[in-house]
Each structure stands twice: as C-alpha cells, then as structure tokens.
Amino acid sequence: MHPNAAAAEAIARISGQLDDAEATLDARQGRAPSLAEQRELRAVGDKYASVYRDLGLNQPLPAADETPLHYKARNLSGIRQWSERFKDADTNRFVTFGKCGAIDEIEREVIEAARRRADDRTKGQVGAPDTTLRQVTKQDEHGNLMIEHMGNPAAWMSRFMPAAESFLTAVGDGRRALAGEFK
Numbered sequence: 001m002h003p004n005a006a007a008a009e010a011i012a013r014i015s016g017q018l019d020d021a022e023a024t025l026d027a028r029q030g031r032a033p034s035l036a037e038q039r040e041l042r043a044v045g046d047k048y049a050s051v052y053r054d055l056g057l058n059q060p061l062p063a064a065d066e067t068p069l070h071y072k073a074r075n076l077s078g079i080r081q082w083s084e085r086f087k088d089a090d091t092n093r094f095v096t097f098g099k100c101g102a103i104d105e106i107e108r109e110v111i112e113a114a115r116r117r118a119d120d121r122t123k124g125q126v127g128a129p130d131t132t133l134r135q136v137t138k139q140d141e142h143g144n145l146m147i148e149h150m151g152n153p154a155a156w157m158s159r160f161m162p163a164a165e166s167f168l169t170a171v172g173d174g175r176r177a178l179a180g181e182f183k
Contacts, residue, residue: 040068041071047075057079079111135148136150
C-alpha cells in the first residue's frame with residue numbers, strides 16, 4: 001500500500017466520523033438557518049410587520065430552527081381571526097398548503113381581512129380601550145407619508161365636554177339616594 005493511499009484512507013475515515021458527529025449535533029440542537037433562509041425569514045417578517053403594528057399586536061419572532069414557510073404560517077395564525085373563510089383553519093395545514101403553493105392565496109386573503117380590520121375607523125387597536133385614538137402612518141400612491149388618527153373621537157373631545165352631573169334626593173326616612181344623572 002502506498003503511503004499516500006493510507007493517508008487518504010485515514011482522512012476519508014475521519015471525515016466520515018466528523019460528518020456523523022455533525023449530524024448528531026444537528027439532530028440534538030437543530031440546524032441553523034442558511035443565509036438564504038435568514039433573508040426569507042426577514043422578508044416574511046417585513047411583510048407582516050405593518051399589519052401587526054396597525055392592529056396593535058406583537059408580531060411573533062422567528063424561532064431559531066424555524067423555516068420561512070413555518071414562520072409565514074405562524075404569522076398567518078396570529079391574524080387569521082379577521083378572515084371569515086380562514087378564521088377556524090388549522091395552522092398546521094397552512095404548511096401543507098404552502099408546499100403546494102396554495103398558501104399565497106390564503107395569505108393574500110388573510111392579510112386583506114386583517115388590513116380591513118386595522119383600517120376600520122370605528123374600531124381602535126385590538127385590546128386597546130374604546131376611549132383611545134391611534135396614530136396610523138400611511139403611504140399614498142405617490143410615496144408621501146400621511147398621518148391619520150383612528151379610534152374613538154371622544155378620546156380627545158371629552159376634555160371639552162361638560163362633566164356629567166348627578167343629583168341627590170331625600171328618601172322618606174332622611175337618607176340620601178342617587179336619583180339620577182344628567183349631562
């Protein structure tokens with residue numbers, strides 16, 4: 001046997017052992033996303049950021065071992081409640097739909113429904129008290145940024161409205177009772 005052949009055989013054996021050890025570590029710890037997957041995760045997050053922000057919800061962050069398709073499905077599950085068609089859908093099935101390409105249609109419909117809810121001027125942010133206004137920054141078709149305030153106008157108008165007044169009346173035995181309220 002040639003000395004170089006023995007060295008090549010040892011290198012091949014050690015390389016195989018390293019591959020096995022790496023596969024074992026990946027199975028235990030999970031695999032880190034590739035650079036392309038990290039960019040895809042960022043693109044998915046950017047796509048949903050404005051919808052979550054306008055609704056006043058916290059957008060989920062991608063998990064360390066999450067694929068872009070799973071992250072997209074998790075983002076969809078957070079806002080699907082405003083889509084009549086998909087509000088009761090199983091989010092695990094979104095991943096299956098994603099593998100066949102149907103998730104793009106689901107995503108479009110769910111985002112549109114959530115956007116309609118966020119843009120509804122009669123409702124404030126999700127979970128915010130009904131006595132608040134919210135500032136929403138929008139971009140028109142020419143790229144100009146505009147600020148609109150949405151929510152309950154009584155949030156700022158109540159300062160200029162007279163306070164509610166109540167009056168007391170005496171009950172027959174001399175106790176006082178709240179008889180009514182007028183504004």
